Amino acid sequence: MPSRVYPARRKLIMHKLPFPDSQCHSCHYLRLSHNKRGSIFLQCRHPDLPKYLPQPMNCCTAFTPANDKSSAQDP
Numbered sequence: 001m002p003s004r005v006y007p008a009r010r011k012l013i014m015h016k017l018p019f020p021d022s023q024c025h026s027c028h029y030l031r032l033s034h035n036k037r038g039s040i041f042l043q044c045r046h047p048d049l050p051k052y053l054p055q056p057m058n059c060c061t062a063f064t065p066a067n068d069k070s071s072a073q074d075p
C-alpha cells in the first residue's frame with residue numbers, strides 16, 4: 001500500500017519521478033506516494049477522476065496549475 005510523500009521529501013526525489021513529461025507533475029491534484037521498495041506512484045486526487053490514470057498524461061481537461069488555488073476544487 002503506497003504511503004504519502006511529504007513536500008520536503010518530494011523535493012529530494014523530484015529528479016527520479018516517473019513520467020517526468022506528464023502534465024500531472026504541475027497539477028494541483030497530484031499526490032505522490034511510494035511503497036516500501038521505493039517505487040513512486042502518481043495519484044490523482046481530482047474528485048471526478050480515477051485515482052490512477054494511464055501515464056504519461058498529456059491533455060487532461062481537469063488540469064489545474066499547482067499554484068492556482070482559486071479554481072481548484074478540494075478533493
Ligand code: SF4
Binds near residue numbers: 024043046049063064
Ligand atoms: S487532474 Fe489531470 S493533470 Fe491533474 S493530477 Fe489528475 S490526471 Fe493529472
